[in-house]
Amino acid sequence: MYRLDIAAFILLLMNFINKNKLFPLSRKELLLGFASGVFLALHFYFWIxxxxxxxIASSVVLVSTNPFFVVVLSLILMKEKISPKVVIALIASFVGTVIITASDGNLLSEKIDKTSLFGDILAIIGAFSVSFYFIIGSKLRKNMDTNRYVTLVYTFAAIFITILAIFANEDIIHxxxxDFSFIFLLAIVPQLIGHTAFNWALKYLKATAVAITTLGEIIxxxxxxxxxxxxxxxxxxxxxxxFIMSAIVISFRYGKV
Structure with missing residues (x-):
């Protein structure tokens, strides 16, 4: 919650100081921006x-399965054609993910308990949520600049996840x-720099290609x-x-819009 709240506050403050115009926005842009923000908030809510x-290894690997969801959603919702070379990148990323998962403490040979299984399911829901975030983002970024998009989406995400945290009765003060110094770093580095870089790339790369690059998080x-x-x-x-590095290189080389 604080990660998104701080990031949104900084963006709104910077836009106010620089007198950037965030409006007017069409009804469609507002609705899609809200939806993108909700899915981003859900991604963090379930993944964290x-x-x-x-x-950590299982969580990061499972949440990084989002490229597979993005491909399916792109085919179903956007009728997007997937380059054969990007398919190769997906296969390479899948193989790499499986290898890392299997080697991480011999996960395949361990007895799965209900607690771990619950955590794994939460991570997969987080991956599914961020897939919608990328899909919607690729749609909005075609006609919206990076600053307006991230300000809109991060603000909606911050509002939504704050409401979630309050209704979940979480202790958000003590x-x-x-702790707050690390939270501040989360807002600055992974959010304002990392996620904003992904959103910038959505204008120039297909959502599938951008999603594949998030696999670098495993590395x-x-x-x-x-x-x-x-x-x-x-x-x-x-x-x-x-394998994953190869997938990232291929996605950048052949995943252009």
Whole structure:
């Protein structure tokens, strides 16, 4: 909630200071912007909740299945043609994801308990939600600049998730200054820089291609886990990373609108 609230506040403040015109917006743009914001909020709501019940690796890998949902939704909702080379990228990303998942603590051989299963389901719902976010974003970004789009969507997402948190009876006040410093960093780096970069790319790449690039999160989390938590990267993880990197390169090369 705070991640989105802070990001939205900063954007609104910057637009006010720079006297940028965010309006007028058509009714269709407002409705699609609201829908995109809701799905972004749901993505964070379910994905971050999943971290309480399942491992970081499982959560990140499962939430990164969003390209598969994006492809299906693009075919059904937008009748979008998928380049054969992007299909190859999807296959490569799927193989890489499976390899990393299997190698992460031998997940395939472990007995699945109900708690982990619940967390996995939450992560998958998070992936499904962000897929709609990308699909709607690709539609809006065709005629809307990045600043207007992210300000609109982040603001709607912030309002929606704040209402969710209040109705869920969450304690949203009693955090330490250290907690808030990390929350502030979440708003600045992953949200304002990371997600905004994805939204910028939606004007120039198909939603499918942009969704595939989010698989880089698996690589990033693996590398950072090694740096900060001394979690080593084994051979199979390295192979999986290479598959995913190949998928990202292919999606950028052949996934242009």
């Amino acid at each position: 909740a999943s971290l309480k019940y399942t491992s 955090y330490s200054s250290r 990033g989390s693996t590398v950072l886990a090694y740096i900060f938590f001394q979690q080593t990267i084994d051979l199979w993880q390295s192979i999986g990373i290479l």
